[in-house]
Amino acid sequence: MADDNRISDEGLVSAMAAGDQDALATLNQRYGRALSAVADKILRDKADAEEVAADVLWQLWREASRFDRGRGSVGAWIMMTVRSRAIDRLRARKAREPRAGDPVEAAVTNDPSNEIHSAERRTRVEGALATLNDGERDLLRLAYFSDLSQSEIAQRTSIPLGTVKSRMRAGLIRLRDTLRGTVE
């Protein structure tokens, strides 16, 4: 998830391990709102989502020296962790109505290199998602952004459980392979 014109995420984590708070701020610039948005898609609560996003970046800050690059990129780790934490929080509070009057994030001026990077990434991912059929794409989104089990998804979508599994699997494999093809 790095590009050649800026410090890599892994470089920022190394700087964080040395106590560089600017590196943490840069990582927040790159991922802060995405983390919050992913958590919000799961939690439907902006304040909770921001807390979860902050928790994830804080965990990375505290454990930067122990970050294991062999198990994947920084971006993958923080997105996996934010999803996991958001689902944990959702399960802990059970069902709850969305709050009225959630705060709205003010528009902020983004770093131009981040904007270019983000636009490129969005284009690439949208292209990859377009190679999936509608069923695969919808199931992937439902599986990722909800706390539903595959059986619950089958029930909700009226699709046989075996088909749900095979479509999820095929969709994710195609997404990964297409993204690999566009990166390499």
Add this chain to the structure above:
Amino acid sequence: MEHAEIKDLIPLKALSQLDGDEARAIDEHLAAGCDECERELASFNEALAEMAIAEAGADGPSDRIWSRLQARLDASRPALKVEDRATREPSRGRDFAMMVGSAVAAAIVAIVVSYAFNSRLRSDTSETSNEIAALTAKVIEVQRNVDTTGDQLAALEAKVAQTTDLTLASLGPDARVARLAGLPASPSASGSVALNPAQGTAMLEVNGLPPTPDDKVYEVWWIGEKQGPIKAGLFEPSSHGATIVSLDLPPPGEVVLASAITLEPSSGVEKPTGAMYLKGDFPRR
């Protein structure tokens, strides 16, 4: 389950869409060190992260998240210094105890800072709307804390007692401390086990564990050189996934190599059957 079957299930593992038996089989396979499946899982996690960022439809910095992080940075400097020392070795037990103490101090500092924010908010109405929203949230949180001071004090006293036990277990020439690392079932979890047979104490501290289902409990294991997994205790973490609990001591004469935590039926089991969430080795003497 064979390697090929496991590999077929990795995409569903990345989506957290496996049932108990399948999830357990994969966790055990990964814990056994299958690099190919580990790489496969990592590649799917990368793809899902890309999808999540693009689908979330939001890029760039978050001022409010940064405000939360900045407050934590300001409040936790002492704890971070201790953390840095902990990575340099060798008195891990003492460092851990200091880290716990510093975390309590940091929490108190955070409350004081929040009060300061409260006063500032009342007297200075020229702040930006974002700052006011953030400070208002803090004030509400502090007010809620004040309302429950009695309960908090009782909880704090219990925590101090637990922390004291943990400190005692961590100190002394016979103390051994194992750092527990999260496994694929709970990659963000962490913890420590302090074992001090001379003092007859063994304590566990964990963070970041997911809540247990109604019919399940976490079970702690000593991994002995002779007997393999030996029961050490059961626990359920707080809503934040954290706890400090005392453990049963391992049998006399057993050399404990490591400690692990698995998810088991609520009554506990004699040998591990569920997915492993945390594991760590004791330093060799």
